[in-house]
Amino acid sequence: MDLILFLITAAVALIGAVAMLLVRNAIHSALFLLLNFGAIAVLFLLLQSPFLFTIQLTVYAGAIMVLFLFVVMLLGAERIEDSTDRIAWQRPLSLLLGLALLVMTVVGALRGGAGAMPPSGEATASFGDPATLGALLFTRYLLPFEITGVILLIAVIGVVVLNQRGRHTAVTKPPVGD
Amino acid sequence: MNWPDLLIIVVQCLVIAIAVTTAFAYLTLFERRLLARFQHRIGPNRAGPNGFLQPVADAVKLFFKEDVIPSAADKAVYLLAPAVAVIPAIIIWAVIPFGCLNTNWDYRACFADPHAAGLHNILQIAEIDVGVLYLLAVTSIGVYGITLAGWASNNKYSMLGGIRSSAQLISYELALGCSVLAVVMTYSSLSTATIVHEQGGLWGIVPQFLAFIIFMVASTAEVVRAPFDLVEAEQELVGGYNTEYGSMKFALFFMTEYIKLIAVSAMAVTFFFGGWRFPGLEALGAGIEPLAGPMAASIAVGLASLGSFLLKLVAFLYLSVWIRASWPRLRYDRLMDMGWKWLLPLGLANIVYTAVVLVLVPNRYIAGLILLVLGLISLAVANSFNKVPKPVDNVTYVKDLRSQAMIPAATRATDD
Numbered sequence: 215m216d217l218i219l220f221l222i223t224a225a226v227a228l229i230g231a232v233a234m235l236l237v238r239n240a241i242h243s244a245l246f247l248l249l250n251f252g253a254i255a256v257l258f259l260l261l262q263s264p265f266l267f268t269i270q271l272t273v274y275a276g277a278i279m280v281l282f283l284f285v286v287m288l289l290g291a292e293r294i295e296d297s298t299d300r301i302a303w304q305r306p307l308s309l310l311l312g313l314a315l316l317v318m319t320v321v322g323a324l325r326g327g328a329g330a331m332p333p334s335g336e337a338t339a340s341f342g343d344p345a346t347l348g349a350l351l352f353t354r355y356l357l358p359f360e361i362t363g364v365i366l367l368i369a370v371i372g373v374v375v376l377n378q379r380g381r382h383t384a385v386t387k388p389p390v391g392d
Numbered sequence: 393m394n395w396p397d398l399l400i401i402v403v404q405c406l407v408i409a410i411a412v413t414t415a416f417a418y419l420t421l422f423e424r425r426l427l428a429r430f431q432h433r434i435g436p437n438r439a440g441p442n443g444f445l446q447p448v449a450d451a452v453k454l455f456f457k458e459d460v461i462p463s464a465a466d467k468a469v470y471l472l473a474p475a476v477a478v479i480p481a482i483i484i485w486a487v488i489p490f491g492c493l494n495t496n497w498d499y500r501a502c503f504a505d506p507h508a509a510g511l512h513n514i515l516q517i518a519e520i521d522v523g524v525l526y527l528l529a530v531t532s533i534g535v536y537g538i539t540l541a542g543w544a545s546n547n548k549y550s551m552l553g554g555i556r557s558s559a560q561l562i563s564y565e566l567a568l569g570c571s572v573l574a575v576v577m578t579y580s581s582l583s584t585a586t587i588v589h590e591q592g593g594l595w596g597i598v599p600q601f602l603a604f605i606i607f608m609v610a611s612t613a614e615v616v617r618a619p620f621d622l623v624e625a626e627q628e629l630v631g632g633y634n635t636e637y638g639s640m641k642f643a644l645f646f647m648t649e650y651i652k653l654i655a656v657s658a659m660a661v662t663f664f665f666g667g668w669r670f671p672g673l674e675a676l677g678a679g680i681e682p683l684a685g686p687m688a689a690s691i692a693v694g695l696a697s698l699g700s701f702l703l704k705l706v707a708f709l710y711l712s713v714w715i716r717a718s719w720p721r722l723r724y725d726r727l728m729d730m731g732w733k734w735l736l737p738l739g740l741a742n743i744v745y746t747a748v749v750l751v752l753v754p755n756r757y758i759a760g761l762i763l764l765v766l767g768l769i770s771l772a773v774a775n776s777f778n779k780v781p782k783p784v785d786n787v788t789y790v791k792d793l794r795s796q797a798m799i800p801a802a803t804r805a806t807d808d
Contacts, residue, residue, distance in 0.1 A: 241469065241543065248536070268525035276532035344522055344582050 220260055227253035251275045265344050404517045408485050416650040417447035423713050430717035457639040462545060465636065469544035474637070474644035477537020481651040484530045487523035487584050488658050489516040490701050491668040493694025497687045499677035502697070503592070506585035515668075515698060516585060523584035524576055527659060528569055531614060535561040537648060538616075538633050545636035553632030556622055556724070560613060563731040564620075568610040570739025571603040574746045575663045578763075588667030596664040599760035602742045602767030604664045606735050611656035613731065615649060617712065619719040620727060657708035658701075665704050668697035738774055742767065 230250030237243045255270040351359045421436065421443060428435025439445040461467060492502035493515045501511040506519065513519070520526060535558055542554015576582055578599050579590040587596070597604045613620040624632030634645045661667060676696055681689035722730070745766050753759040 239466075241466070245469070245472075245540075264520040265522045265525070268522050268529040271529035272525070272532050276529060344525075 216260060220257070223253050223256045223260065227257065248275055265347065400514070401517065404514065405486075408517065409482055412482060412485060412651050412654060413647065415654055416647050417451065419650050419654065419709060420450070420646075421446050422709065423716075426710065426713045427717050430714070451643070454640055454643040459639040459641070462547070462636050464546040466544040466546065469540050470636075471641075473537050473541035473544055474641045474648075475537075476540060477534070477648040478644045478651070480530045480534040480537075481648045481655065484527060484652075484655045485658075486517045487520060487526050488655070488662055489513065489519075489585050489588055489667055491515040491694055491696075491698035493698070494690045497690050499674075499681070499686070499690040499693040502677075502690075502693060503589075503674050506583070506589050513585070515694060519583065519585050522582045524572055524582045524587070527584075528565075528572065531568070532565055534614075534648075534652065537645070541637065541645065542633040545633075547636050549630045550633050550635045553624060553635070557616060557633060560616065560620065560622065560727060560731075563728060564610045564613040564735070567606055567731060567735035567739050568614055570736065570743060571600075571606040571610060572663065574603040574739070574742050575600050577743065577746050577750065578760075584662055584667075588662060588669060591666040591669060594757060594760050595666040595669075599756075599763040600664065600742075600746070600767070601764050602738065602770060603746075604660070605767075605771060606739050606742070607660060607663065609730075610735055611660065612712070612715065613727070615652040615656055617649070617653060618716040619722050621721060622724055622727060653712060654705070654709065657705055657712065660708055661701060661704045668701040670697070670700035673697060673700070734774060738770060741770055 227250050230246045230248075230253060234243045234246035234250060237246060251270060251274045255267045255275065258264075258266040258270055424446075425435040425437075425443065436443040436446045439449045461470060492499075492513050494501050495512045495514050502513070504511070506513075538557045538561075539554045542550045542552075542557070545551070575587065575596055578596065579587045581587055581590065616622075616624070624634070634642055637645060673693060673696055677689045677693040680692045746763060749759050749762050749766070753762060
């Protein structure tokens with residue numbers, strides 16, 4: 215039962231990932247990425263971690279994808295796909311780095327023996343439990359947690375500052391004609 | 393998991409899906425009749441007794457309408473959007489406890505810790521330990537349907553409606569999350585069943601009055617209902633993101649909105665009004681058990697709890713129709729101001745003092761009353777600040793632009 219669900223979900227995740235790369239239209243590509251994120255969320259659910267499932271949905275599928283769609287739509291980026299690459303060395307470098315990552319993942323998986331799925335029900339009760347996770351965040355990982363908070367705050371302040379600057383220049387130099 | 397359990401879950405899902413879609417159909421009738429009452433009209437009363445068959449007539453009409461796909465639309469996304477919209481609205485129901493019908497035939501288990509063994513509640517599909525997060529996650533992906541519909545239609549009104557709705561939903565999601573977080577802190581659990589269980593003595597609205605107000609405003613905005621229905625402001629946008637949709641595809645968007653409305657009302661009942669709990673429910677079980685046995689007692693408790701939940705739900709839906717009948721639509725910049733400058737700070741302040749009070753005051757009833765007073769004070773303070781009659785800077789900014797550019801508004805409008 216679990217195996218069948220796993221195979222279906224994994225297939226959907228792979229199809230989503232590959233289709234995201236192959237599709238020409240940026241919006242369609244974003245939608246396939248969403249499919250991939252959704253399938254990965256279901257994989258977390260199969261691994262007995264509803265917490266990671268909801269986090270995956272909220273953070274990746276919810277927030278990032280909404281912002282991504284925003285950028286794509288407002289910039290009209292779905293049409294620039296046909297133009298040639300402006301940065302020539304980008305493609306081979308990304309292929310190389312991607313390959314390196316893949317090799318590292320495979321080696322890590324083979325060495326750690328993570329190839330086998332944990333049988334359902336065997337995962338400990340406190341694994342991925344929000345209370346345990348919260349306690350860890352506020353004790354053992356307190357410093358990284360707070361640094362993340364500060365970084366996010368800086369990002370928020372940056373957005374406000376950039377927005378204000380744009381507004382002032384727009385007032386002094388109004389756009390003429392569209 | 394064995395096959396009978398799986399079968400039970402499938403049946404539960406089917407029943408819920410059919411029940412919420414039927415509820416949607418009759419909610420439209422409920423709303424139209426009530427709005428008519430509020431506006432001193434009669435409302436639809438021709439199809440069947442008191443208009444009882446009106447939803448059926450509407451459904452038949454929508455089914456037989458011509459199904460048009462705009463030629464300039466992105467066909468795949470255009471067809472996908474209604475499904476993407478309606479799925480989150482339905483799966484959100486999985487973690488909401490409608491009542492407590494224990495199929496182990498022991499009604500007392502309903503009033504004990506919901507995670508103890510011996511409770512098999514068939515009136516809640518999935519009891520997961522992060523039910524509240526699940527609700528928020530599913531609400532946050534609900535924006536996709538609207539955004540995609542707006543984009544795929546290839547129509548500027550649809551696009552504007554879609555963009556408006558994305559901005560609105562993202563803004564109000566934060567306030568919604570803050571208010572729900574305060575509830576989670578008060579009951580120190582992310583599980584919906586535990587939150588309902590913990591509200592045994594005192595309903596959540598007392599300790600979290602401010603959170604309740606924020607939740608009501610933010611959830612009304614989240615389901616884009618009046619007075620926050622700028623997404624489909626027909627005077628400005630023809631019909632908003634669903635302008636290019638007809639037939640059943642339009643009906644699916646319509647359905648999404650109403651099912652989401654019922655869902656957030658159910659969330660409000662669960663978080664702030666004790667869910668399916670009602671004073672005297674335990675006494676009912678205790679009274680029936682010696683008369684008719686434990687099975688009858690748990691069935692009676694189950695039905696009574698379901699009834700109490702539905703009653704509270706209908707009260708909320710009535711409130712929502714009442715709000716729609718009473719308030720005009722907000723201006724767009726006001727809407728954004730309200731979300732970011734009022735609801736979010738209030739929500740954060742609420743979280744802060746909830747944390748402080750819960751740590752300092754061990755008795756939860758006293759803590760609840762202190763929180764209620766604090767909530768009322770902050771609402772009063774916020775309200776008095778908000779009375780300042782000040783022009784909103786976004787509007788003046790546009791005026792400044794116009795006056796400095798020396799372009800009359802009329803010529804700019806005809807440019808495109």
